[in-house]
Amino acid sequence: MRHLISMRDIGKEDILRILDEAEKMEEILNSKKPSKILEGKILATIFYEPSTRTRLSFETAMKRLGGEVIGFGDIENTSVAKGESLIDTIRVVSNYCDIIVLRHPAEGAARLASEYSSVPIINAGDGSNQHPTQTLLDLYTIKREIGRIDNIRVAFVGDLKYGRTVHSLSYALALFEGVELHFISPKELKMPREIIEDLKGRVKIYESDKIDDLDVDVVYVTRIQKERFPDLNEYQKVKGSYKIKREHVENKDLIVMHPLPRVDEIDYEVDKLPQAKYFKQSFYGIPVRMAILKILIEEFEKA
Incomplete structure (x- = not known):
């Protein structure tokens, strides 16, 4: 689980592991107590398409675990508007963070990004393909x-x-x-x-x-x-x-x-x-995404 691109890449065992971890994350969330599990880690949110729940719940998940968030949701104010390719954007941003959440209108964009990223990529939707x-x-x-x-x-x-x-x-x-x-x-x-x-x-x-x-x-x-x-x-x-x-x-x-x-x-x-x-x-998206962030960052650091 270096990246999370498609449900076809993971098995039932992986799914159950994430769901079990999400139950622990829900307990943290409901306790209202600050967590330091991902303290010092940075999430980058790269959204080429509009999003409310996915983007905000990922940002909330990272902050609930003690991490920080950078990123963009408006490509008009980024180098993408100047013609920068997705590959170059990923190469640059992966130097700034520990994990990336990507939403893009083109099918296969997340898979492509994972080939050039030096940190885990989470697919937050690539066209009508996967989420x-x-x-x-x-x-x-x-x-x-x-x-x-x-x-x-x-x-x-x-x-x-x-x-x-x-x-x-x-x-x-x-x-x-x-x-x-x-x-x-x-x-x-x-x-x-x-x-x-x-x-x-x-x-x-x-x-x-x-x-x-x-x-x-x-x-x-x-x-x-x-x-x-x-x-x-x-x-x-x-x-x-x-x-x-x-x-x-x-x-x-x-x-x-x-x-x-x-x-x-x-x-x-x-x-x-x-x-x-x-x-x-919609609420359950927070503990689940907390679990995903924790698991992927830990797996990456072990590799």
Whole structure:
């Protein structure tokens, strides 16, 4: 675990190790006592795309562990605006810090960065490809709120074509026993065929375009991502395809998750229900990212 680029690079054992460590980090977080675990260490956040939760939770995680943070979230005020390549940016910034969190619109950018960095790289999203730390906090949410990850039924609703969180989480869930994946989307936004083929034989897969009967343990809702569509006319066709309402989930033994931000795909009335876990899910990002920072920095120093 020199870097964290894709969920396909790590196994079930690695996942469980991170989730176990996150439980310890949650205890530190809830104690409100300052920690010195990463005192003297510096995290660099390099964000070529907008972010609220991922960037702020990583910064919070590092500071909660006693470390410091540098970085940028606006490329217009950096040398990137002058034409500096990603490779050169990584080579320079890795001299200034102990670990880097990178978000970039191009698929494969994090993998490329890891080849030139002298410190660990954490992929905070590369286009519509992967978002492994979101996946790990999603798994942690499921474990904390349901009590298990094995033998669960998960319905993914919305943008399954461009939804990197859906792609990453599907691969991760396929490592666990007895998992069912229900993919619910308009035909234009179906889960990519290559991912379906990869998952076949490892999990039970069901595909549908209806949300009327959600007989599952987890409803994972995703925003239809306007920014990912090469043709805005195609976006207009599918915009607002689904909205999870109170009647879809009330009185059901399930939880509703969402990587956020939400636009109109979950009615605000759902927020009042005990099934709604998306804001708790956002909180869980802090202990999970605390665990990831600690593990990767320690592993790097041992190498």
